[in-house]
Amino acid sequence: MMHIIPFFASTIVLSDLQLGSIILLSIFLILKRYRHTKVSRGLPYPPGPPGKPFVGSISEIAQYEAPRALARYREQYGDLVMLQGLGNKILVLNSLQAINDLLDQRGSIYSCRPNSVFGGELMGMKDGTLYLQHGEEWHAHRKLAHTVLGPAYVKQFFEMQEGIAATLAKSLIENPVEFFPLVRMSAGRIILGVLYGIPPSAAQTEYILLGERLMEVAAKATAAGKYLCDLLPFLKYAPACVPFQREAQIGRDLFFDFMTKPFHYVKHNITACSTYPSLVPTMLSSPPEDVSDLEKRLLWTTGALFAAGAETTYATVLSFILAMALNPEVQKKAQAEIEKVIGSRRLPAMHDRQGLPYVEAVVKETMRWQPSAPLSVPRRSDAHDYYQGYFIPKDTVIVPNIWAIAYAPNAKYNPEAFIPERFLDPEQPAVDPKLWAFGFGRRKCPGLYLGDNSVFILIATLLAAFDISPPKDSELVQEFTQHIVRFPKPYSCRIVPRSNAVVNLVEARAASSVM
Numbered sequence: 001m002m003h004i005i006p007f008f009a010s011t012i013v014l015s016d017l018q019l020g021s022i023i024l025l026s027i028f029l030i031l032k033r034y035r036h037t038k039v040s041r042g043l044p045y046p047p048g049p050p051g052k053p054f055v056g057s058i059s060e061i062a063q064y065e066a067p068r069a070l071a072r073y074r075e076q077y078g079d080l081v082m083l084q085g086l087g088n089k090i091l092v093l094n095s096l097q098a099i100n101d102l103l104d105q106r107g108s109i110y111s112c113r114p115n116s117v118f119g120g121e122l123m124g125m126k127d128g129t130l131y132l133q134h135g136e137e138w139h140a141h142r143k144l145a146h147t148v149l150g151p152a153y154v155k156q157f158f159e160m161q162e163g164i165a166a167t168l169a170k171s172l173i174e175n176p177v178e179f180f181p182l183v184r185m186s187a188g189r190i191i192l193g194v195l196y197g198i199p200p201s202a203a204q205t206e207y208i209l210l211g212e213r214l215m216e217v218a219a220k221a222t223a224a225g226k227y228l229c230d231l232l233p234f235l236k237y238a239p240a241c242v243p244f245q246r247e248a249q250i251g252r253d254l255f256f257d258f259m260t261k262p263f264h265y266v267k268h269n270i271t272a273c274s275t276y277p278s279l280v281p282t283m284l285s286s287p288p289e290d291v292s293d294l295e296k297r298l299l300w301t302t303g304a305l306f307a308a309g310a311e312t313t314y315a316t317v318l319s320f321i322l323a324m325a326l327n328p329e330v331q332k333k334a335q336a337e338i339e340k341v342i343g344s345r346r347l348p349a350m351h352d353r354q355g356l357p358y359v360e361a362v363v364k365e366t367m368r369w370q371p372s373a374p375l376s377v378p379r380r381s382d383a384h385d386y387y388q389g390y391f392i393p394k395d396t397v398i399v400p401n402i403w404a405i406a407y408a409p410n411a412k413y414n415p416e417a418f419i420p421e422r423f424l425d426p427e428q429p430a431v432d433p434k435l436w437a438f439g440f441g442r443r444k445c446p447g448l449y450l451g452d453n454s455v456f457i458l459i460a461t462l463l464a465a466f467d468i469s470p471p472k473d474s475e476l477v478q479e480f481t482q483h484i485v486r487f488p489k490p491y492s493c494r495i496v497p498r499s500n501a502v503v504n505l506v507e508a509r510a511a512s513s514v515m
């Protein structure tokens with residue numbers, strides 16, 4: 001039977017089947033709309049930029065200088081900016097208030113990580129602390145990490161960190177041009193010391209270089225939206241010959257070696273690794289009764305701590321050296337403070353920190369000027385939520401934009417400039433980076449105290465020992481990587497010992513360092 005349907009001025013003739021299909025489709029759309037209105041409580045999604053056909057606005061997360069570009073949207077859309085496309089939603093949080101309200105205050109909803117196809121499944125990192133979903137296993141990892149990274153415990157590593165800082169200074173006196181690999185080596189040594197107690201050796205160097213190669217792949221893998229397979233999960237079934245699958249295979253092999261090699265080294269050389277109360281030797285020699293599956297958990301926890309800890313410290317110190325080459329006045333002021341407070345008969349030590357407010361402000365300003373994780377590490381909402389009159393559906397990827405905090409407009413202190421004084425302003429001091437550069441709520445960085453101490457002692461030692469300035473015959477390059485950990489691209493500068501006396505001090509301190 002045919003049906004005649006008036007449609008504006010004309011008429012349409014439909015069969016039973018066609019009419020039935022239209023009615024069913026309409027019911028489906030109405031129900032869908034009703035369901036959506038019910039769960040969204042009639043609230044809209046947070047606003048965001050208009051998208052391109054098919055891909056929507058989702059690709060904005062992977063654009064060049066994304067943290068800065070996304071922070072600019074704050075003026076237009078406010079604290080919350082929604083990017084959408086290919087069936088995915090990414091919510092960028094552009095203020096400390098919004099980040100704390102959601103990630104901290106509503107930690108039960110926002111403490112999961114996005115399901116990662118590339119890094120988690122294909123590269124095999126899904127059981128590491130950084131990738132684990134919020135839950136029992138993740139809790140066990142954090143508990144293990146806390147045994148050596150708690151604020152009181154990290155004091156046991158002060159002497160080791162001071163020794164490694166002096167060793168860095170000694171290597172820089174001998175070979176200042178190689179400051180990139182030398183800084184990397186120092187950051188890696190501290191973590192290897194804390195986790196495994198591995199002293200300087202060929203094995204130690206091998207693990208740090210392995211870490212460097214892994215990070216080239218892993219840094220991209222952790223960022224939101226860098227790989228299409230994270231947005232279109234069915235692509236994980238693509239054949240092994242496609243480029244991202246080959247990259248994942250390389251990453252998988254590297255990650256396996258990176259995680260297992262130092263662990264097995266310690267298992268077989270436990271007596272050689274006992275200089276400091278480090279995590280793996282302590283746990284293996286006196287296993288805690290309340291931790292089941294200890295070896296497996298240790299392996300995954302230490303792998304994640306090593307990967308997350310070394311790269312961020314390295315990035316921060318490289319940014320500091322660049323900042324000093326660009327800001328000679330700041331450098332002079334910090335050096336004058338060190339001379340006044342400590343004198344020139346010894347190098348700075350961790351216990352000097354309280355008495356060096358300007359150096360402390362330089363540390364904070366380095367973290368602000370070039371935050372090493374400018375988009376933090378993404379989260380995922382584990383339930384529907386409602387905030388500031390907007391609907392945030394379950395499984396939205398949440399990106400806390402640390403850059404937006406670091407570069408919030410400020411009439412008194414230009415955010416683009418390196419001005420440590422902003423942290424010393426008695427009237428309106430800038431917010432301490434410890435409240436935002438290390439993440440938020442339950443997933444806040446477990447290495448905060450260790451990392452912050454490392455950055456301080458490395459920076460203070462470099463200030464005491466060297467004058468850093470731009471290269472004589474070339475431009476000072478100021479470019480940065482675009483991965484989840486942001487650090488300066490290769491640049492050259494001059495790193496010159498401040499006096500013969502300081503060379504002697506450095507050599508003596510480095511000679512007494514066991515790490």
Ligand code: HEM
Pocket residue numbers: 129130131149191304305306308309310312313316372373376377378437438439440441442443444445446447448450451452455
């Ligand atoms: C300057 C130094 C460091 C910075 C700026 C930094 C920053 C961060 C940030 C932004 C996060 C994401 C937290 C979140 O999701 O809210 C994080 C997580 C993490 N960091 Fe750090 N970090 C530093 C040093 C370290 C060190 C030294 C270690 C290890 C010894 C470490 C281990 C980790 C781990 C394992 C996670 C994942 C935590 C989880 O998912 O539960 N970090 N870090």
